[in-house]
Amino acid sequence: MSLTRRQLLCGAAAGAATTFTPMAARAEQTVAPAGVLGLLYDATVCIGCQACVSACVDANSKPQDMSLAEARSSERGLTIQARSTVKLYIAPDASERSFVKLQCMHCVDPACVASCMFGALHKDPRTGIVRWDASRCVGCRYCEIACAFHVPRFEWQAFNPRIVKCELCGPRLAEGREPACTSVCPTHAVVFGQRESLLTTAHQRIAAHPGQYSEDRVYGEHDAGGTQAIYLAHIAYNRLGLPQLGTESISAKYLKWQKRIYAYLAAPAAAYVLLVGVLGKRLRTHQLHEEEEEATGLKPQL
């Protein structure tokens, strides 16, 4: 008896000890599979004309859902009508300004997909596009909590609400056309293509104009484990609403231990067997005490 309890305690202590070991020591890198699709947005070229947003609304919502003026507002965030938005950032002292196009980042290892219990949000294995499946979504909105970019939108007014976000214009891709936003951009500030070639383009631009781009790096190459929508800008990325998240994906960084503890459900199964063993013994001793209780003439209470 005492042995099993000691084992139980030792197990708990070992578990606690392993949790304390520094996590940064073993960063898990996620690698984007070859051929996945993405967007490259270059804030230095964007003129803020909002044509991409209008095209996005046209392609994904009914036209009457949103007025043109509303669609072209540079203050509005993502909504269920506009899965893409172009915002204007002006520094408090007006020393620097930049437009920034925001939409789903199509992360290489997305937190929303990790959070989704029935895989309603899932990554297309070939294109890497994060898509939403109406038949599996329960509407728990965990994806909205998990997404560090605040992208998924929920239809708060609807009876059978959907999760709405950029899916890189799946139907248009199926027809062999490019996404609505990139098809209309007059300055090619946002371009569509395979992630590797977009990264090459971005690095060529940085090499051609050293010092022009913030930190001389591409946002999304490694950020949050890598994203398929990648960015170039002349001012610090975190001011444009692109947070500094480190190079590990959110789920690799924060759910590391959770994943290990629940691997193949081995630990819970072992704990269950151990518990049943201990409790079987405990209940036998309990029954001995119950006999004393019976001596009072009353039925023992469980």
Add this chain to the structure above:
Amino acid sequence: MMLAAARKCEESAVSIEAATTNRQWQRSVPLFRVPLLTRPFAVLCGLGALACVLALYREAVGLGPASGMNDNYAWGVWKTFNIMVLTGLGSGSFAIGIAVWIFGQRQLHAVMRTAVLSSFLTYASGLALLGVDVGRPWNFYSILMPWRWNAHSPMLEIAFCMPLYTAVPLLIENLPAALEALSKRLPRFAFAFDAIEAVIRRIFPFVLALGFLLPAMHQSSLGALMLLAGPQVHPLWQIPLLPLLYVGAAGFMGFAFVTFILLVAHLVWERPLDREVLRSMCRISTGIVAVWLALRALDLLLRGSLPLAFTATAPALLFWIETTLLIAAAIAAYSAARQSNPRRAFLASMLACVGGMLYRFDPTTLVYQPGLGASYFPSLIEIVITVGFVAAAIAAFCVVVKLTAILPASLETWFEAERAEQHRQLHRQLRLVQSSIEYVAEA
């Protein structure tokens, strides 16, 4: 040497005697000579009914118009309070159960029925509200299709374990009390109820093991939910130990809440108190709270986040409110255990409940910062529904303790209750005879 041993023996004999004579909680006894329908009970039922009507309204108009939730704060009080916070309070069956059945604290067996009933009702009411909260509950059938499961999602773990825990171990642990009451009311079928209880006794180790494993898993997953929110949760809360701290909080909250219920029952229904049992509950809570506080401080220290607690920010203030409440709870519980003082035990249980509730609420809402300009405050409808579901659980508790043997009492009380019940039945029969005589006379 021999003398010392003898004295020690004598002392222990004296203390055993004192313990046995002081025992007030020997058996669970129904409340008797208390009316079933009282005014507060009617108010509670009214609130519950109002909440149900408003829940129908929410189904009709959608989540947005009925609640204060938005795309930045996608979770409102239904999840963050009724589930995250209240199931922590409803962990008595888990926490006290482990003390009784694993660590052999037999004296606490007297409060197990109170614990399992409070757990069942908090979980059931929380889960019912979860059905109102999610947008597409009709898609939940996927839980029966393992190929659809995303095993890494803490949400899946909760969606699977919480209903299973409520429907299997908690329900079965609550059955003996119900069977006991049924066989008293329907003596003709007593053999069937006894047979069911015999089955329960046989499978009890398997049920109990599930009843400890499942809450350990889903209570930790409630913490793990917030792990995926990553840097949006303030670093004083966002630590890898978060899941473990959530289970730990469930541990002391379970103890504190059952203590609280028993003391309220003592105050409201004049139930006797067993100072010995209270004392050991306070003693164990002191330990859990102390270890919990130490773990949290240690992790924050090792991770270098502790300096953040010494900044003049709202999260730092919240951190100190939580910590102060829990340190005070530990001190009060310690002194309650030392002096066997029920008043202080009451204070300690309230402090631990509130401190734990705040700790479990903060990461989901108050220190969850999804960006500038985001704000959330529950709408009136949302608050009424939250309160109504809690009221319904309290109302159910009030009925069940009057109909079945839940609250602990002494053997004398048990016999007194039996006598009261016999009197009541005698009265009823007399009245029946009387009225039939009158009827015959009139005819």
